[in-house]
Each structure stands twice: as structure tokens, then as C-alpha cells.
Amino acid sequence: MGLTCLHNKMTVDALKKAGFTDGSAQFAGSANAAVDEKQGNSSEQANLHAMCGLGQGEQDCLRKVQKIITDGKQDAADAIASQDFKLALRRMGETLHTIQDMAFHKFEPWPFAGIGEAILNAPNYMFCHLIRDLGAVSVHGALDVDVSWRIGSQVYLGVRGFYHPSNNYFAPIPPLGGQPPEIPGFGGLLTITIGAPPGSVRVRDPYPDSRGSVEGPYSSMMSSGRADLTRAEDETDDFIQKIQKDVEAKPANGPLPAGPELWKLFLQFRPA
Numbered sequence: 403m404g405l406t407c408l409h410n411k412m413t414v415d416a417l418k419k420a421g422f423t424d425g426s427a428q429f430a431g432s433a434n435a436a437v438d439e440k441q442g443n444s445s446e447q448a449n450l451h452a453m454c455g456l457g458q459g460e461q462d463c464l465r466k467v468q469k470i471i472t473d474g475k476q477d478a479a480d481a482i483a484s485q486d487f488k489l490a491l492r493r494m495g496e497t498l499h500t501i502q503d504m505a506f507h508k509f510e511p512w513p514f515a516g517i518g519e520a521i522l523n524a525p526n527y528m529f530c531h532l533i534r535d536l537g538a539v540s541v542h543g544a545l546d547v548d549v550s551w552r553i554g555s556q557v558y559l560g561v562r563g564f565y566h567p568s569n570n571y572f573a574p575i576p577p578l579g580g581q582p583p584e585i586p587g588f589g590g591l592l593t594i595t596i597g598a599p600p601g602s603v604r605v606r607d608p609y610p611d612s613r614g615s616v617e618g619p620y621s622s623m624m625s626s627g628r629a630d631l632t633r634a635e636d637e638t639d640d641f642i643q644k645i646q647k648d649v650e651a652k653p654a655n656g657p658l659p660a661g662p663e664l665w666k667l668f669l670q671f672r673p674a
Contacts, residue, residue, distance in 0.1 A: 405535050408631075410435045413498050416638040420646075421669045426491055429673045433495030434502075443513050452504035453512035463509050470500050475641070479648045482664055483655075487671040494645065501641055505634035506535055506627075533624040537631035540601035541624040550593070550600045550628050552635070558595040558628070564588060602629035 410431040417427035440447040445455035445463070449470060454463035474497025481490035514520035521528050533541050540548040550560030565588040593600070649668070652661035659667070 405537070406435045406438045408535070408537055409438070409499055409502055412502060412635060412638055413495055416498075416635070416642060417494075419639070420642050423670065423672050425672045426487075426669075429488070430491040430495035430498070433492040434499045437496055437499040441516050443515055448512040450500055450503075451512070452500055452507045453510050456511075456513045458511075460509060467500060467504065467509070471497055471641075473497075474500070475645060475648075478645050482645070482649050482668050483652060483658070485658070485664070485667065487668055488673055490668065491671075491673065494642070498638055498641060501637050502634040505637060506630045530623040534627045534630065537627050537634075539627055542601075545588075548593070548600055548628070550595065552599075552632060556597055558593075558600055560593040560595065560600055562591040562593055564590070599629040599632045601625040601627070 413434045414427040414431040417430055418424065422430075437450055440450055442448070443456040445458045445466060448455035448458070449463060449466045452467050454460060474493050477493040478490045478497065481487070481493060512520075514523065517528075533539060538549055538551060540550070542548070545565040546562075547564075548560050548562045550558045553559050646665055649665050650661040652664065654660040658664070
């Protein structure tokens, strides 16, 4: 589904930012990446990637994906409370995979038994799926490519390469609120975007075609990767913070320390 290396990196970066040891961050990142070993079309496997399995209704898919996230959050908090920190890290990593994929896949249908079958049966969909799952890349048309990096909470630095036939120079003036004519010719631009991620405003309806038949057009998916990656990063941070809040709210229980001390012990943990 999503790029395994991207899942791993997002998880490792988020845990390090939250104060975890490098070993803990790497352990959770590996647990996250391992979820990509399950890519079948059963609802049990497809839902791990926030996608709907073969023949699964959308509402059932939404409900089961939410249960995966709710159960994962509770499992992690319970494991921290019992000081089984390795289990807590594994469940955090696994659950974050689903959370991150939800930002990208948004409950799309997944009727394929695996990646190979998907490429053979729906190559156009899989090409667009891949471009979106790269995260930092946005493609507008065949020869208009953006690569952007997040350098602040709402600040993005990017480079853009383009080629537009020169006759676009004579394009009519767009109506109020319409897209301006493209810059004619070919070249590159250095961009700084403040506010919405690159690509998220250009496409008015980012997913008009990502529901229904996988044989439909999917070109809009190619421009949404940076916005989806931003959402995945933010929701990864949010999930970790929610677990921290739940743990720190726990009172002392016999020999077990109170929540704030438990969380400190969790942050200091180094997997063997």
C-alpha cells in the first residue's frame, strides 16, 4: 500500500521528536513497516491500510478501521501501565500504520490479492497510487512536477520542473476564480508555500474519482501526496500525544507509579 520506508521514517521521526530513545523509535518503526507484509484483499488485511476489502461496504470498512485504531491505542496504554514497554511500542507502530494510511488511502476499495495483481489489472491506478504515496511529489499533467519539503508547521520549500507548449501563452484570460494560464515553455521554479500544503488547493475536489471502480480515472491522486503526507505526519504526532495524555492521567496503583512517572520510564526504555 503506502511506501514502507515512508511509514518507517514518519514513525521514527515522530517518536524521536516526542522524546523516545533511538532504539524505541526504531523498534516502533519496524513494527509499523511490518504491517505492509499483509496486503491481501480480505477486509482483515485491507482495513489495516485504511482500504476496503473485496466486497466490503464502506460503512463497515470505516467502522472496522476505527476499531483497529481504538484497540491499538488502548493496547498501547494498557501495556505501558503494566510496564510492558516493548509491547506498547509494537502496538503503537502497528496502529500508526493504519492512521498514516488513512491520510493517504481514505477507504478506497482494494479488490486485489496483492501488489502484483494490482499492477497487472489496474496499471493506471497503481501508477497514480504510487505517485501519491511518495508523499513529497505532486504531478500536474504529464510534464509538471513538484517536489516539496516541510520546513515548518505550515511552511514548505519546493522545486518545480515544467514543460508547457508555447501556444499556452495565448490561452484566454480565465474567469474570476479560474486557473491562470500556465507559464509557456520549460524551466524550473523554487517555491515557498505558506499555509496549505502544495497541491491541496489546486485540486478543488482531491478525490472525485477515488471511490468506485478502480478502472476509472485517478489523475487527481497524483497532486495530493504532499497534503496527505502533512496530514499523516500531524496525525502521527496527535496519536502519540493522546496516548501520553491517557497514561499520565492514571493514578498510582500499588507498587506501580503514577502516570507521569510511567511515561518518563517509557521514554527512557531501550529495547534489548
